[in-house]
Amino acid sequence: MNNIRPFHVAFPVNNLEATRTFYAEILGCKIGRSAERWIDFDLFSHQISAHLVDIERPAPATNHVDGKDVPVLHWGVILTMEQWETLAERLKKHNVKFIIEPYLRFKGEVGEQATMFFLDPSGNALEFKAFKNDASIFAV
Numbered sequence: 331m332n333n334i335r336p337f338h339v340a341f342p343v344n345n346l347e348a349t350r351t352f353y354a355e356i357l358g359c360k361i362g363r364s365a366e367r368w369i370d371f372d373l374f375s376h377q378i379s380a381h382l383v384d385i386e387r388p389a390p391a392t393n394h395v396d397g398k399d400v401p402v403l404h405w406g407v408i409l410t411m412e413q414w415e416t417l418a419e420r421l422k423k424h425n426v427k428f429i430i431e432p433y434l435r436f437k438g439e440v441g442e443q444a445t446m447f448f449l450d451p452s453g454n455a456l457e458f459k460a461f462k463n464d465a466s467i468f469a470v
Contacts, residue, residue, distance in 0.1 A: 336376045339405055341454050342383040348451035349380045356424045357417075374407045390455055396435050401447065401455035408467065414444050414460035421448065429455065440469045 343349040346369060353359045353371045359378075362370035367382040392399040409417065418432040432446040442462040449455055461467055 338377045338379070340379040340381055341405075342387065343380045343450070343452040343454070344383060344386075345451060346380065346382050352451050353378075353380070356421065356426065358420065374409065374413070376407065387453065390453070398430050400457075401429065404447065404455035404457045406457040406459065408464075409458055409460045411444060411460040411462070414446075414458060417458055418444075418446055421446070440466050442466070 346367070350361065350369055353369075353373070354361055357373065359371035359373050362372060362377065364370065369380045371378050371380070390401040390403050393402050394400070414432075421428070426448050428446055428448045430445065430447040432444065434442065435445050436442050443459050444461075445457060445459040447455060447457050
């Protein structure tokens with residue numbers, strides 16, 4: 331995992347101002363370029379682009395993992411444990427409603443990880459996680 335380049339994710343939103351507030355003020359993202367119908371954010375050195383859409387989207391499908399209903403369509407960043415703990419506290423401070431509260435998943439197993447799931451104002455599911463040992467990120 332040397333010299334990883336930033337990823338880019340574009341995602342739909344139904345309210346740009348609520349999105350700007352959530353990603354900038356709650357998640358702490360820097361705002362990049364923007365236009366009338368989109369905003370770029372710096373999310374832990376990755377470029378994410380919120381694009382305004384005019385259609386309703388169905389509720390996300392879920393899959394049962396570790397006793398919890400995980401939204402199948404989700405994205406986020408693998409953080410260090412310290413970054414993850416700081417973000418979890420920041421989200422709690424801002425009263426973000428979690429789909430899955432911050433907790434330790436697969437405790438004692440190869441893939442032991444801290445994880446949390448929540449929705450942005452447009453219903454996009456986000457997961458942020460941190461592994462006890464980064465070498466186990468892709469372990470089977």
